[in-house]
Amino acid sequence: MNTKKTASKNRSKTANRTSRVFKLEDSKRLRDLCGPAHRNLQVLELQLADFDISVESQGGEIRIDGEGQGPALAEQALIAFADRVEAGADPSGFELEGVIRLVRDDALPGTSGGGEIIAGLNKPVTPQTPGQRSYLKKLRDDASGLVFGTGPAGTGKTFLAVAVGASELKSGKRERLIVARPAVEAGEQLGFLPGALEEKVDPYMLPIWDALNELLGAKEVERRKERKEIEVAPLAFMRGRTLKNAFVIIDEAQNATIPQMKMVLTRLGRGSRMVVTGDPSQTDLPDRSPSGLAHGMRILNGVEGVSQTALTASDVVRHDLVARIVTAYDDDENSRND
Numbered sequence: 001m002n003t004k005k006t007a008s009k010n011r012s013k014t015a016n017r018t019s020r021v022f023k024l025e026d027s028k029r030l031r032d033l034c035g036p037a038h039r040n041l042q043v044l045e046l047q048l049a050d051f052d053i054s055v056e057s058q059g060g061e062i063r064i065d066g067e068g069q070g071p072a073l074a075e076q077a078l079i080a081f082a083d084r085v086e087a088g089a090d091p092s093g094f095e096l097e098g099v100i101r102l103v104r105d106d107a108l109p110g111t112s113g114g115g116e117i118i119a120g121l122n123k124p125v126t127p128q129t130p131g132q133r134s135y136l137k138k139l140r141d142d143a144s145g146l147v148f149g150t151g152p153a154g155t156g157k158t159f160l161a162v163a164v165g166a167s168e169l170k171s172g173k174r175e176r177l178i179v180a181r182p183a184v185e186a187g188e189q190l191g192f193l194p195g196a197l198e199e200k201v202d203p204y205m206l207p208i209w210d211a212l213n214e215l216l217g218a219k220e221v222e223r224r225k226e227r228k229e230i231e232v233a234p235l236a237f238m239r240g241r242t243l244k245n246a247f248v249i250i251d252e253a254q255n256a257t258i259p260q261m262k263m264v265l266t267r268l269g270r271g272s273r274m275v276v277t278g279d280p281s282q283t284d285l286p287d288r289s290p291s292g293l294a295h296g297m298r299i300l301n302g303v304e305g306v307s308q309t310a311l312t313a314s315d316v317v318r319h320d321l322v323a324r325i326v327t328a329y330d331d332d333e334n335s336r337n338d
Contacts, residue, residue, distance in 0.1 A: 098128030151311025244269035261292025
């Protein structure tokens with residue numbers, strides 16, 4: 001063994017190591033950031049393991065040691081994490097992982113969170129991936145009157161749209177929040193379902209009501225629903241209407257036909273914005289009818305006032321297994337198309 005070469009390598013590795021100290025005067029908040037049994041600090045070490053990060057809390061501060069830019073990234077993540085928790089976000093490992101992903105992508109400007117937090121709701125909503133951050137920026141940009149958001153299940157495309165819509169409704173920026181979905185699911189048809197029309201439609205709209213109840217609270221949702229400020233309805237109910245001063249979401253749009261998509265896009269009235277979400281790979285239209293989502297995105301690409309964001313498996317924020325499932329299906333689809 002060449003001891004001189006080994007010693008030189010160890011000295012080089014040591015020289016590349018740096019340390020940072022994160023301090024917070026509020027001891028309770030510091031404990032929140034560290035997490036139960038310092039689990040959040042373990043998340044930092046795991047997510048930045050390629051920098052050989054070591055994180056420990058003692059004496060009212062968090063000391064970070066590691067290689068290269070690792071300690072600086074960890075410190076920036078802790079500052080941004082503290083900002084989110086201060087705004088009401090849950091001090092969880094899940095939230096911290098999202099911050100770290102953004103910091104590593106150099107997507108979080110400065111140390112203030114860059115306006116990433118949708119506040120004023122029952123709980124603050126924050127992007128968890130660079131793709132979600134880009135999507136959220138377009139959702140909040142009034143210059144984009146029409147936003148297409150596509151991606152597989154679990155990427156947050158619908159939830160983020162509903163969160164922005166609910167925030168604009170609550171702040172008074174829009175007078176109404178309207179969410180519509182095609183009543184087409186896995187080959188089922190409304191006529192074969194039991195009950196009156198509203199009872200037939202409700203199962204299709206349940207994910208939207210769940211999101212609204214989480215963001216606004218069930219009582220406020222019911223109150224605004226009675227005042228016609230919140231409307232969740234099948235896509236067919238949009239025909240013949242002009243939607244003014246509203247935040248409009250067309251969800252599961254891969255199941256809209258081309259005529260339906262043209263119909264709903266032309267409902268947009270003054271003071272309104274529209275978000276169209278869907279997963280082009282999950283079309284349930286009968287007889288292999290072409291999807292209005294794919295068609296609309298193609299012909300409107302590049303049109304002023306229209307923006308598009310394509311989320312991917314890397315933006316899945318459900319169970320880690322979901323991202324691997326999405327990737328496996330994508331790989332299979334690509335292999336059959338080769």
